[in-house]
Amino acid sequence: EAGVTQFPSHSVIEKGQTVTLRCDPISGHDNLYWYRRVMGKEIKFLLHFVKESKQDESGMPNNRFLAERTGGTYSTLKVQPAELEDSGVYFCASSLRSTGGYEQYFGPGTRLTVT
Amino acid sequence: DAKTTQPNSMESNEEEPVHLPCNHSTISGTDYIHWYRQLPSQGPEYVIHGLTSNVNNRMASLAIAEDRKSSTLILHRATLRDAAVYYCILRGRGSRLTFGEGTQLTVNP
Numbered sequence: 051e052a053g054v055t056q057f058p059s060h061s062v063i064e065k066g067q068t069v070t071l072r073c074d075p076i077s078g079h080d081n082l083y084w085y086r087r088v089m090g091k092e093i094k095f096l097l098h099f100v101k102e103s104k105q106d107e108s109g110m111p112n113n114r115f116l117a118e119r120t121g122g123t124y125s126t127l128k129v130q131p132a133e134l135e136d137s138g139v140y141f142c143a144s145s146l147r148s149t150g151g152y153e154q155y156f157g158p159g160t161r162l163t164v165t
Numbered sequence: 166d167a168k169t170t171q172p173n174s175m176e177s178n179e180e181e182p183v184h185l186p187c188n189h190s191t192i193s194g195t196d197y198i199h200w201y202r203q204l205p206s207q208g209p210e211y212v213i214h215g216l217t218s219n220v221n222n223r224m225a226s227l228a229i230a231e232d233r234k235s236s237t238l239i240l241h242r243a244t245l246r247d248a249a250v251y252y253c254i255l256r257g258r259g260s261r262l263t264f265g266e267g268t269q270l271t272v273n274p
Contacts (some may be wrong), residue, residue, distance in 0.1 A: 054208075081260065093209065095261035106260055141208050148260040150197035151216065156208035 052076070054157035056142050062163045068130040071160045073142030075124070081105075081145045082125050083154060084117060088138035099125060100148065132164045169253045174269040177243045185238040185268055187253030192233050196257045200227065200238045202249040203267070209252065212238065248272045 055074045063069050075082045084096040096115070097107040101122035110117070114133070119125040129136055139161050143154040170188040177183040189198065200212040213220055213227045215236075220227040226239040240247055252267040 083261070085262075085264075092266060093262075093264040095263070098260045109261070143209075143262075150195065150256040150258065151214070153199065153211040153214060154262060155211060156201075159208045 054142055054144050054155050056140075056157040056160050058160060059158065060161045060163075062165065063132055064165055065134055066131045068128065069132055069162060071127045071129075071140055071142075071162070073125045073127070073157060075142070075144030076155055079144035079146055079155075080122065081148045081154075082119060083143040083145075084125070084127055085141045085143065085156075086138050087141070088135065091138075093141065096127075098148070105148070129162070132162075134164050137162055137164045169255060169265060171251070171253050171265065171268045173266065174271065176271045176273060177240075178273050179245060180242050183240040183243045183247070183270065183272075185240075185251050185253075185270065186235065187237070188235045189253070189255055190234045192255055193257060196255040198227065198229060198233075198236050199254045199256050199262070200225070201252045201254065201262070201264075202247075203252070204246075204249045209264075210249075212251070214256070243270075243272045245272050245274060 057072045080101050082099040085093050087093045095109040098105045099119045102119050116128045139159045141159045143156045145152050145154045199214040201209040203209045213225050215227045228237045250267040250269050254262050
């Protein structure tokens, strides 16, 4: 069974440009999460989708970040315009259920560098 | 989310057992104890989770104290590939995982 995949693996953009990250969850997983780790900090939650609906987006840092999950399959996270502090590794995870007894499976991450 | 406390780092020798401790004195009755690990340049990887009883899977064992205020992740025979940061996370009704700094495990050959 294929795991969570993310594209691209690396992205280098200039400040002010736009970048779109993609996540493909494990097939059949209705729950999809985005996290990120910025330099020297802990991994932080960004948002949670249940199918195509945003269940919790309390971790999104500001309105420059837009996440979508059309059709309840893959998800995209767009950063527009990118700022230097957006540099970090963005992880996507998926799970079968969102309750405490279910594990999350993570992708390898997208390393974003804003110069 | 309830907080967990882990040592910053631990060392082990290859093929020896490793016991990684975690304190979670403010755990609520509905919180599951999850362990994840992150190898260098990879995404976090699920290891094991439990609620009240000890759990075993192919990767590790999880020993949970009777009062649930602490737990221990047990790697029965550490290998060099087990060198990673290990995170102990309480997961309740909320959907998110709250990562702390974790324990950096070094495995010596």
